[in-house]
Structures are given as C-alpha cells and as structure tokens.
Amino acid sequence: RGTAKGLCLMTRQLCQRVPAWTSVQNWVLRFGLYVLRRPLPRRPDWVLILDEAVNLGTQKLLLVLAVSLQTLRERRFQLCHQDLQVVALATAEHCDGTVVKRVLADVAGRIGGIAQVVTDGGSNLKRGIRLFQKRHPATVVTSDITHATARLLKGLFEHDPRFRAFTSRLTEVRRQTAQTELACLAPPSPRAKSRWLNLESYLGWAQRLQKLRATPQARGRPSRRAAQEWAARERRFAWLDGFQADLERWNA
Numbered sequence: 510r511g512t513a514k515g516l517c518l519m520t521r522q523l524c525q526r527v528p529a530w531t532s533v534q535n536w537v538l539r540f541g542l543y544v545l546r547r548p549l550p551r552r553p554d555w556v557l558i559l560d561e562a563v564n565l566g567t568q569k570l571l572l573v574l575a576v577s578l579q580t581l582r583e584r585r586f587q588l589c590h591q592d593l594q595v596v597a598l599a600t601a602e603h604c605d606g607t608v609v610k611r612v613l614a615d616v617a618g619r620i621g622g623i624a625q626v627v628t629d630g631g632s633n634l635k636r637g638i639r640l641f642q643k644r645h646p647a648t649v650v651t652s653d654i655t656h657a658t659a660r661l662l663k664g665l666f667e668h669d670p671r672f673r674a675f676t677s678r679l680t681e682v683r684r685q686t687a688q689t690e691l692a693c694l695a696p697p698s699p700r701a702k703s704r705w706l707n708l709e710s711y712l713g714w715a716q717r718l719q720k721l722r723a724t725p726q727a728r729g730r731p732s733r734r735a736a737q738e739w740a741a742r743e744r745r746f747a748w749l750d751g752f753q754a755d756l757e758r759w760n761a
Contacts (some may be wrong), residue, residue: 663705696718
C-alpha cells in the first residue's frame with residue numbers, strides 16, 4: 510500500500526496511471542518466490558540460521574537462512590542483510606524433529622555441505638539437527654549469542670530468592686500504578702516468555718528510578734502540591750531501597 514501511494518505522489522504531475530496496491534503485492538510475492546527457488550552455488554562451507562515462529566492459526570513457520578563461511582570471514586563476522594540468502598520457508602502444524610531434519614536434508618541437497626547450524630536452542634530444532642548429523646557428522650551446531658547469554662542469566666537468577674522477590678514486587682507495583690498519575694513511572698511488565706532476554710529493562714528501570722529519587726530537583730518546587738506528589742512517589746517506590754545492594758550486585 511505504501512509503494513502504491515508513493516508512486517501515486519510521484520506520478521500525479523505526469524497524469525500517469527499507477528498500479529493498485531494488490532499489483533505491487535503480487536510482484537513482491539513473485540519476487541519472494543524467485544528468491545526461494547533461485548539456484549545457489551554448491552559449496553562445502555554454508556552456515557545455516559534456523560528460526561521458528563507462529564504467525565497465524567495453527568501453522569508454524571520454519572525459516573532457514575544461509576551465509577557462507579567465506580562471506581563471514583570477509584565481513585569480519587559483521588553481517589549485513591544482503592549477505593544472507595533465504596534457502597527454505599516451510600510450514601507445518603507440528604514442526605518436530607523429523608520435519609526439521611527433512612528441511613535440512615532438502616537444503617543440503619540443493620546447496621551442498623552444511624558446515625554449521627545456528628539456532629535459538631529450541632528442543633525441536635536441536636532434535637532435528639541431531640537427526641541430520643547422523644548422516645552429516647561434520648556439521649557443527651551452535652546457539653545464537655542472545656539466547657546463549659539468556660540461558661546463562663537464567664542459571665544465575667532463576668533460583669535467587671532475592672531476584673524472585675524483586676520481580677514479584679515489579680508485578681505488584683505495575684498493577685498498583687496502572688491508570689494513576691504514577692503510570693509514567695511504572696516498571697516494565699515481567700514477561701513469562703523471553704524474561705531473561707529482557708532482564709536489562711527491569712534492572713535499568715530500577716536504576717533510573719533510584720537516580721530520580723536521589724535527584725534534589727525531583728522534589729519539584731517547595732509547594733504543598735509538589736510535596737504531596739513527592740510523598741506519593743516515595744510511598745510507592747521506597748521498597749527499592751531494600752534492594753539497593755542486590756541491584757548493585759546484579760548490575761556488576
């Protein structure tokens with residue numbers, strides 16, 4: 510739709526007809542189909558990046574991207590969008606290990622040797638890769654750095670009673686400040702999924718609020734209303750003082 514509107518603006522002075530947004534969409538889909546089906550050079554050093562998503566309904570989407578080790582080294586492992594090739598886009602209601610193995614085998618048959626596979630560590634992806642490795646034992650499996658770091662953080666914090674108490678207070682305070690004058694200071698909502706990927710947002714919020722509370726200007730002008738507003742903030746967020754030593758330890 511945006512492309513069609515842009516073309517309309519550019520051709521308005523020329524009195525030319527512009528394609529409808531559906532025409533633009535059809536050409537984008539055709540180009541995407543070409544990208545999926547175009548032949549790639551067969552080589553022994555492909556690195557695959559696998560990810561799984563659920564977008565609509567019950568169908569799961571398995572995306573496979575590829576980049577050669579040569580390109581990685583030439584880029585000094587700083588990838589750009591154009592360095593990656595889409596080599597598979599599979600859908601299935603149950604994307605189990607067998608489906609993942611079948612997709613990998615099909616990709617290997619088309620582009621050559623798979624030197625490495627990078628995933629987020631999902632159990633079904635790992636199971637499918639292990640099945641693939643039975644016939645391709647030279648393939649190396651690694652986790653992406655984001656999820657690998659998140660798992661390390663999970664090991665450090667998941668069973669820490671002080672951290673569990675901290676996140677419990679976050680949930681409580683967010684509920685208490687919602688739709689109040691203090692809503693602009695509410696903490697981020699703790700998430701059941703990707704909790705460890707968003708750890709920085711929780712600790713960063715606590716640090717910023719403690720800094721605000723310690724700033725003399727935060728008390729505002731010495732008026733009765735300002736004093737009342739400051740007192741309300743202190744009543745709601747004074748509990749952070751009890752976690753000050755923990756926050757320093759967690760941010761170390």
